[in-house]
Amino acid sequence: MKPMLPTLTFEVPEGDDWRYEVKYDGFRAMLIWNEKGIQLISRNEKSLLEAFPEIETFLFQYKNVFEPYFPLHFDGELVSLENPFKASFTAIQIRGRMRSTAKIAERAKQAPCQLLIFDVLQLGGKEIGDQTYIERKELLEDFFDKTGLPKNPNEKSEKLLQFIPSSDNFKQTWENVTLFDGEGIVAKRVHSQWEEGIRTTSWLKFKNWKFVSCFVTAYEKSNGYFYVGVFDGDKVIPIGQFLFGIQPEEKQALFQTIKENKSREDSQFIYVHPAICVGLKYLEIVDEQMREPHFDHFRFDLSPLDCTYEKFIQRSKNLPSEIEITHPDKPLWEKPHIQKIDFLHYLREISPYLLPFLENRLLTVIRYPHGIFGEAFYQKNCPDYAPDFVATKMEDGINYIVCNNLKTLLWLGNQISFEYHIPFQTIFSKGPSEIVFDLDPPSKEHFQLAIKAALLIKEVLDHLQLISFVKTSGNKGLQIYIPLPEDRYTYDDTRLFTSFIADYLVAKEPDFFTIERIKKKRENRLYVDYLQHAEGKTIIAPYSTRGNPKATVACPLYWEEVNENLRIEDFQLPMIIKRIRTKGDPFRTYFQAKKEQEFDAVLEFLKKT
Known part of the structure; x- marks a missing residue:
């Protein structure tokens, strides 16, 4: 079945006849579950289950929840969520190109994708595509209510089938999209029916464009595309090419100007020196090129020297208007x-x-x-x-x-x-929300002591069946987290455990670790500060930057990364977002672990000894 498709608009459709949904950047996907089993079909009618096995695994885990609604047919978007209002185009493209079963399985575990559902065509065997949009949406919301599945996109949830809600408030929906740098909005007519394979004006997509001023560098003869660039010093940096959005008479005038002022020509291109400035709109930067660029207008008011790479990068994110950004180039x-x-x-x-x-x-x-x-x-x-x-x-x-x-x-x-x-606690908690071990070596040159301590602690935690997470401090050490359920334990309780671990380390390797509080007596051993975990004390938050010359970040790690090759300097601010997009977030299941943590038995044992 071919999906119903929205039509691009540059004017916001408003009025009582419209509802608004956040548009997510992913793979259009039809979920069909009947007597033949599960099918997850792309817009091009290809199976997506092989490339995204986490979806099938999740659905089978909840099969008893879905069974009363068989056969069912949902319409949705398969995405890699970055936040509740934005999906990563780059991440989903990487997943879609993967062919190695082992790598797909690893990625599915580290950074599972989500299937966001926005429409329903069949439920409990009943065909409902001919009902109105608002009726279908109400049936779908009722399904998510009764099954306990997320009623809003949530990148942290282990429940991978999630609902895309609709709103009658364009302003609020658009504010969320722009604040979180989402792709845009789809406006849908309240009384529209689902139309197979139609690019309809009953659904209109309104995108969150970014804007750039640049200059034309070449014309491609075979397809009519205009190539553009910006200056980085004296160097011309290519940032993409455009064709859409320019009117026929504008296109002809631009082509004629390039032809009459060409710097050189070959079999494929007509080249021109930087002189003709244009304003373009695009969705985002992917591999340093504009994605979906559209012509906006000629910039006769600008010189090519005004079109710089620095401005291009700075304007690549539309920061919210409520935040007055002062001295952005500081x-x-x-x-x-x-x-x-x-x-x-x-x-x-x-x-x-x-x-x-x-x-x-x-x-x-x-x-x-x-x-x-x-x-x-x-x-x-x-x-x-x-x-x-x-x-x-x-x-x-x-x-x-x-x-x-x-x-x-x-x-x-x-x-x-x-x-x-x-x-270590929220404003609503009376006790600690987690246990944290701060493994701070005497100097950066002794970082291997932190690694050694972390691995020894991990052995104990695994033996005790405690769920743990690890991150760099961003300076010279490591920090181990044990998430706890809220308001169940006191700091006296957790100190029993932190002191137990500290004593264990010192007994195991007295030449490397100490609980000696006087610095002069530590002799280049790692100080295990079990007293630091207390009410009123603080710890650097995960993913916070640090005020040191190397711009390092307190970066969450996967436990397998904690080895002799680990270096604090590998986790600098410019590479953290790319790391998350390629490796996922090692703390993704942190808050889920709070519900699963079995600390009672450990505490009971310590109180008896």
């Missing part, structure tokens, strides 16, 4: 070269992985007003000039910031807050 790090706008882009893209750890926790930040080139200072009190969307919590006479949303994170980033330190 240098924050030298090597690697990172400007303020780069840092803000990092915070925006890392937010789905960082924010869950900041949520509902009293935040202490370290601000670097001049980047790493000047003095830093701690900030606990929320300043009077903070905007209204910044939540706070008064504690011990300090009005702490509580960073519960992306706007707050970006505002803090604009204040050049490099480091985000959080306590």
Whole structure:
């Protein structure tokens, strides 16, 4: 069955006759489950199950939940979610090109994709495609209600079949899309029916375009595409080619200008020196090229020298208008070269992985007003000039910031807050939300001690069947997390365990580890600070940057990465997003583990000894 397709629009359809859904960038997918089994069919009528086995595995795990609704036929999008409003085009393309069964299985485990459902054609054997959009949507929402499956896209959920809701509020939906850098919106007519294989005007896609000013460099004779570039110093950087969006008379005029002013010509191209400036809109940058570029207008007001690679990169993300970005080109790090706008882009893209750890926790930040080139200072009190969307919590006479949303994170980033330190409990918890071992060697040259300690601790934790996670500190050590259910344990309880582990390490390798608090007596041994895990103490949050010259990040790791080849310097800010897109998030199941953690038996044993 060929899917119903939306028509691209550049005008927002508004009114009571329309509902709005977030548009996700992935593979269109039809889920059919009947007496023949499960089928997951692409837009080109090819099976997707072989490349995305995690979907089939999940469905079979919940087969008893789905059985009352057989046969069923859902319409949706197979995606690799980055956040609730954005899917990664790059990640899904990588998965789609994989052919190795072993690599597919590894990727499916580390970073499983999600099947987002937005329409239903058959449920319980009843054909419902001829019902109105709003009726189909209500039936689908009722299905997700009764089955307990996620009613909103959630990149953290282990339940991979998720619902795309609709809204009658375009403004709010669009704000979420732009804030989280999503692809766009699909507007759907309330009373429209599902039409097989039709590109319909009952569904309209409105995209979250980015804009760039660039200059024309060449014309391709065989297909009529215009190639464009920008300056990086004296060098011309190619950023893509366009054809769509330009009117026939504009296209003819541009071609004629290129022909009359060509610098050279060969069998394939007519080349021209940088002179003709144009404004283009596109979706995102993929491999340093524009994706889906469209002509917007000629830029007769610009010189080619105004069209720079730096501006192209800076404008590649539409940061929310509520955040006033000051001095975007301010240098924050030298090597690697990172400007303020780069840092803000990092915070925006890392937010789905960082924010869950900041949520509902009293935040202490370290601000670097001049980047790493000047003095830093701690900030606990929320300043009077903070905007209204910044939540706070008064504690011990300090009005702490509580960073519960992306706007707050970006505002803090604009204040050049490099480091985000959080306590071991939320504002609602009476006891610790996790146990953390901070393995801090005496110097960077002794990092192997942290690796050795981490692996010894992992052996014990595995023996005790405790779920653990590990990350770099971002400076010179490692940190091991044991997530705990909320409000079940006290700090006295967890100290029994941290002191037990510390004593074990010292007894196992007294030449390498110590619990000696006086530095002079440690003799280059790693100090196991089991007292650091206490009420009021803080730890650097996962994925927080650190204020050191190398721009390293407190980066989550897979346990198999903790070996003699591990280096702190390998986890610098510019490569973290790419790492997540290629390797996944090692802390993906962290909050799920809180529900599964079996710490009672361990604690009971320690209390008896």
